[in-house]
Amino acid sequence: MRAAFLPLLTLFGHHAFARSTSRTATGSSLANSTGFPTTDGLDFNIDGTTSYYAGTNTYWLAFLNNNSDVDHVLDDLASSDLKILRIWGFNDVNTIPASGTVWFQLHANGTSTINTGTDGLQKLDYVVSSAESRGVKLIINFVNNWDDYGGMYAYVVAYGGNQTSWYTNSQIQTAYQTYIKTVVNRYSSSSAIFAWELANEPRCNGCDTSVITDWVNATSAYIKSLDPNHLVTIGDEGFGLTNGSDGSYPYTFGEGLDFTTNLNIPTIDFGTLHLYPDSWGEALSWGSSWVSTHGAACAAVGKPCILEEFGTSSDQCANEGPWQATALNTSGIAADMFWQYGDTLSTGESPDDGNTIYYGSDIYTCIVTDHIQAIG
Ligand SMILES: *[C@@H]1O[C@H](CO)[C@@H](O)[C@H](O)[C@H]1NC(C)=O
Ligand SMILES: *[C@@H]1O[C@H](CO)[C@@H](O)[C@H](O)[C@H]1NC(C)=O
Ligand SMILES: *[C@@H]1O[C@H](CO)[C@@H](O)[C@H](O)[C@H]1NC(C)=O
Ligand SMILES: *[C@@H]1O[C@H](CO)[C@@H](O)[C@H](O)[C@H]1NC(C)=O
Ligand SMILES: *[C@@H]1O[C@H](CO)[C@@H](O)[C@H](O)[C@H]1NC(C)=O
Ligand SMILES: *[C@@H]1O[C@H](CO)[C@@H](O)[C@H](O)[C@H]1NC(C)=O
Numbered sequence: 001m002r003a004a005f006l007p008l009l010t011l012f013g014h015h016a017f018a019r020s021t022s023r024t025a026t027g028s029s030l031a032n033s034t035g036f037p038t039t040d041g042l043d044f045n046i047d048g049t050t051s052y053y054a055g056t057n058t059y060w061l062a063f064l065n066n067n068s069d070v071d072h073v074l075d076d077l078a079s080s081d082l083k084i085l086r087i088w089g090f091n092d093v094n095t096i097p098a099s100g101t102v103w104f105q106l107h108a109n110g111t112s113t114i115n116t117g118t119d120g121l122q123k124l125d126y127v128v129s130s131a132e133s134r135g136v137k138l139i140i141n142f143v144n145n146w147d148d149y150g151g152m153y154a155y156v157v158a159y160g161g162n163q164t165s166w167y168t169n170s171q172i173q174t175a176y177q178t179y180i181k182t183v184v185n186r187y188s189s190s191s192a193i194f195a196w197e198l199a200n201e202p203r204c205n206g207c208d209t210s211v212i213t214d215w216v217n218a219t220s221a222y223i224k225s226l227d228p229n230h231l232v233t234i235g236d237e238g239f240g241l242t243n244g245s246d247g248s249y250p251y252t253f254g255e256g257l258d259f260t261t262n263l264n265i266p267t268i269d270f271g272t273l274h275l276y277p278d279s280w281g282e283a284l285s286w287g288s289s290w291v292s293t294h295g296a297a298c299a300a301v302g303k304p305c306i307l308e309e310f311g312t313s314s315d316q317c318a319n320e321g322p323w324q325a326t327a328l329n330t331s332g333i334a335a336d337m338f339w340q341y342g343d344t345l346s347t348g349e350s351p352d353d354g355n356t357i358y359y360g361s362d363i364y365t366c367i368v369t370d371h372i373q374a375i376g
């Protein structure tokens with residue numbers, strides 16, 4: 001989601017289903033000797049249980065200034081059985097903000113500096129340790145396609161080029177990999193990591209798809225060299241798919257993405273897709289076909305995929321409910337994570353971009369409570 005930068009944050013200072021016989025045999029063996037989350041056929045195995053999983057997104061969690069708020073959110077997620085949580089693992093700036101505002105990496109004058117201080121990666125440390133003790137598993141990503149919290153543009157400001165040359169600029173890729181190395185090495189032994197994610201919604205508009213494919217190949221191989229035990233995924237929206245395509249914009253290759261080719265890269269463990277019919281000029285009812293066509297593609301590749309973000313601001317129970325039901329009954333889709341989770345913090349309500357579903361609300365009951373009951 002291209003979440004608008006939210007001024008509010010600166011104030012904070014700163015299975016009981018029959019579709020898969022393999023999936024019904026849950027709770028047995030660890031699929032991986034490491035004990036970390038892993039894939040198991042077209043599903044995921046977390047803490048020894050192979051199942052379909054539900055999760056959500058809180059991009060802002062590592063940017064909060066109050067650790068009790070972090071604990072509070074993770075308590076509510078854990079008690080809701082939302083097992084997978086995706087957060088922004090980046091926060092890029094071009095000038096150091098005022099004290100009390102969180103930032104992770106400064107790009108200025110042709111160099112990059114990682115902030116390991118109390119306003120820096122120590123915030124992420126706290127989220128990881130709090131998630132660890134509650135059994136919540138994190139997807140942590142490393143850069144934003146969009147300008148919110150800096151993004152690829154923050155690198156471009158310091159190193160030159162543009163959004164499409166970002167993927168091939170060697171100075172930029174060196175800085176990006178140095179950041180990845182710092183974060184991955186910090187948490188490579190943590191039980192709280194579900195997966196490392198290359199970027200939020202990478203696109204390379206008008207580029208040959210080989211640009212992103214080569215970047216995914218190189219970056220995912222680099223992450224595996226640092227940490228062979230955790231899953232790695234791309235974080236893309238699922239664009240660029242021929243099989244099942246209705247010819248509409250999201251299926252085209254114009255954003256420089258080839259879903260199947262990228263998912264086939266050996267160092268990519270699972271695929272992701274996002275779903276925003278409102279932003280893509282599609283009807284809300286189109287959403288279920290987007291999920292099922294991707295499920296078929298993921299099953300054909302032999303890797304599970306996550307419906308990793310989905311949202312609308314109109315009648316979420318009626319419109320998002322069928323997307324979730326389709327995800328659950330589609331082989332190849334192994335988890336879904338709505339965009340985005342909301343909760344009450346010490347500073348008031350967490351950010352609302354119009355798609356937020358607040359803990360304890362009526363909408364939460366259908367999108368979370370009822371859905372998790374349906375998973376079984
Ligand atoms: C931190 O958050 C907790 C609730 O989560 C609240 O009780 C406490 O007052 C907050 N502390 C500050 C300094 O705002
Ligand atoms: C970058 O260089 C300019 C000009 O020398 C200087 O004013 C500025 O403080 C530098 N920025 C950082 C973050 O070091
Ligand atoms: C980005 O930079 C590349 C390489 O210099 C150039 O070929 C391309 O036209 C630029 N794209 C845009 C949108 O400016
Ligand atoms: C992917 O990268 C590896 C090296 O890490 C290289 O051997 C391989 O040829 C690359 N594959 C593609 C499709 O680029
Ligand atoms: C799991 O175990 C296998 C074999 O021991 C290994 O190759 C793999 O990298 C491990 N991690 C994941 C995430 O699959
Ligand atoms: C294409 O879609 C069909 C029907 O959903 C499916 O059976 C097949 O495995 C898919 N093939 C590929 C290569 O994605």
Ligand SMILES: *[C@@H]1O[C@H](CO)[C@@H](O)[C@H](O)[C@H]1NC(C)=O
Nearest residue numbers: 288322323325326327329330
């Ligand atoms: C899967 O769920 C969707 C949405 O509820 C429904 O329309 C479809 O018929 C279901 N398909 C199967 C095979 O159960």
